[in-house]
Amino acid sequence: MGVAACATSSSVSQSSPPLPPGTVQWKLDNVQSVGGQTPQVLGSPQVVNDATGKAIGFNGVADGLILPVAPLAGMKAFTVETLIYPQSGGPTEQRYLHTEDEAGNRLTFETRLTADGQWALDTFLLSGRNQLPLLDMTKLHPADKWYWVTLRYDGVTMTSFTNGLKEGEGQVAFPVMQGKGQISLGVRLNKKYWFKGLIREVRFTPSALPDAALQRVR
Helix, strand or coil, X not given: CCCCCCCCHHHCCCCCCCCCCCCEEEECCCCCCECCECCEEECCCEEEEECCEEEEEEECXXXXXXXXXXXXXXXXXXXXXXXEEECCCCCCEEEEEEEEECCCCEEEEEEEECCCCEEEEEEEEEEXXXXXXXXXXXXXXXXXXXXXXXXXXXXXXXXXXXXXXXXXXXXXCCCCCCCCEEEEECCCCCCCCCCEEEEEEEEEECCCCCHHHCCCCC
């Protein structure tokens, strides 16, 4: 399974400064350094470069990146925004971002791919016995397009969005994550549920951004 080319330049909005206060922005344009860290490279993720810019492509079989950082450490509330291009023909269940601290507090972004080339968003928070998955298989999106996908947590309520439109919402107790942890891109941290597609950007903001401030592809 190879990595297909990106969409045309008119398909995806580019980042516009200024960033929200405190936001950490990762632009995925090489596999040697992500967020100032040297990742563990699994398989052979490819840098894709076209009119829309650079992104890292993952083949859905063995490609991934693991970094020894916990980007949400110390955040009581947060917004995680990801610019992704899910591709058709990948596994049914995929994890494209997984961060977890040493206490086992976990956040994941997941996709569920259908046989007709569509996907549904599944976001997940876990802390001990407290957990909340947000998955609605009636909210499907065509693969092979760019999307901004967001998970927001305000200290009580978790909400997920695709291109700025609400997908799901619920309440869950989730503690402030600790400083030691890991994050994986393109796969779950245990090296299962590989993602087929591209990731261009990830943003971590230490606040629950209002709906109007969320990134979306226009």
